Amino acid sequence: MSTLQEKKPATMYENVMQQYNQVANLVGLNENIKKILGITNNEIIVHFPVKMDNGEVKIFTGYRVQHNNALGPYKGGLRYHPTIDVDDAKALAMWMTWKTSLAGLPFGGAKGGIQLDPREHSLAELERITRRFTYALGDNIGPDQDIPAPDVNTNPQTMAWILDTYMSTKSPSSRSHNNHIVTGKPVGSGGLEGRDRATGFGVFLTIKLYLASQGKTLEGKTFIVQGFGNVGQWASQFMVEEGAKLIAVQDAHATLYKEEGIDPITLTEHTQPRKGSIAGFTEAEEIAPDDFFGLECDVLIPAALGNQINQDNALSVKANLIAEGANGPITTEGEEVLLKRGITIIPDILCNSGGVIGSYFEWLQNRHGEIWQLDEVMQKIEKKLTENFKRVEKAVEENEVDWRTAAYIIAIHRIELAYTQRGIFP
Known part of the structure; x- marks a missing residue:
């Protein structure tokens, strides 16, 4: 019986690290800077309870990975998908760093989401899940700190819920200055x-x-x-x-x-x-x-x-x-x-x-x-x-x-x- 095992396909995180290391070596990137860009700044994992329409309480897991902010606030989407995990979020956050840098924008890179299939939830449940996730993230996001946007299975309505929840937790004097906490909002809400x-x-x-x-x-x-x-x-x-x-x-x-x-x-x-x-x-x-x-x-x-x-x-x-x-x-x-x-x-x-x-x-x-x-x-x-x-x-x-x-x-x-x-x- 052969002891050889079939090689597992590379994960997205392994892919992005291969891409990064290959180019870093090609251009002779400073070794100290190479170390910094090869890791994330912050990996935030939150578990939070939400009451379903039938009265049952479910526990959800949410992620926000902040890769780098050397050029400006962290920027990147939130996706709702059963397969999202911290490694996927790390890969996507790193790609966002390269994307914002290539585009010449004053942003860094971040990504995140919640492990769930939105098709299994009502609109009311998705609203409660989104608002509770936003509350759990707290000051880890902000208009000059980390600015989420829509991604897979999220949309302008999702961003509107995040905006409202975030503004509701701030003092009345600062609420009018926080519209840019998210992008991809409905036009009527500052989109x-x-x-x-x-x-x-x-x-x-x-x-x-x-x-x-x-x-x-x-x-x-x-x-x-x-x-x-x-x-x-x-x-x-x-x-x-x-x-x-x-x-x-x-x-x-x-x-x-x-x-x-x-x-x-x-x-x-x-x-x-x-x-x-x-x-x-x-x-x-x-x-x-x-x-x-x-x-x-x-x-x-x-x-x-x-x-x-x-x-x-x-x-x-x-x-x-x-x-x-x-x-x-x-x-x-x-x-x-x-x-x-x-x-x-x-x-x-x-x-x-x-x-x-x-x-x-x-x-x-x-x-x-x-x-x-x-x-x-x-x-x-x-x-x-x-x-x-x-x-x-x-x-x-x-x-x-x-x-x-x-x-x-x-x-x-x-x-x-x-x-x-x-x-x-x-």
Whole structure:
């Protein structure tokens, strides 16, 4: 009997550490700064009771990991998902540090969430869970300390509950100054016009910019999307408006295919009364989930969860371009296979950064007491994203590296510069 055990797939945290160490060694990052950036600043785990609609009390576990704040307050989303744990939160927080740094924003990186499946709870229960989680976090979050935002299975309503709970715990004199405790709020509660589509717009824009750098356009290009939440929906709409054709969509419940093209608006309308599920959509054929990545297409947009593309299914990918709408959707082993096959990957810290850029403008809008219109907001996001894209494109050419490595080089260098100039306390 063989004593050899099958190698376990790398976790998201192991992936992000491999990515970080590889680039840190490549650029000769100062060893002391390398130690600092290789760990998190704070890992907050809270257990809290919430009374369910039937009177039963359940205990929930929530996380908030704060990776680094050398460039500014911690910034990052909160996700509600059964699989979220402290290691996932650590990985996602580190990615947020690189993302905000690459974008040139005055933010650090954080991430968190609650272990739960929101489909198993009523709206009233989700409100009580969110408010109790916010209370449990206490002063670990704040408009100049740590600013949460929506992520997987959270939305503007979730942010509104956090905002109200946080403000309710503060003195009356300070409440009016705390609107920017969260971003991604409803517009009526101080949210930003266009924040809902900012991440999906960024995915679309980086694809468009990449194709333009190759002398191509989106007209007639076929694409497939994994995950049809906020990011997948908006990215698809922008892509189709530019002349591309959505031929397949996959979520946790179904995999849809239609060679003639799927209308993303019609599919979005189908998902709304079904808690986001694409299952049962009659205007496309349902195919086996394992066939999804192997579909013939020009562009693949993984916009679901992490570690979806690995060394096994990476061999079946037919797309020439992968745009990471999700955080960490490709394992390091899977990426190695893809790069060897000549497939270009627009990395998450660039590709889906439209969301945090939109969040930055919402944070500014609240701090300054201003209200910006949709067209103005989208122009700001497009300008910032285009500048970031051009910087990464230049780094790819100058360093003769892939796009992720180039993006990491820029992100890590900016933080290194901050530590070098400021020194390390004490």
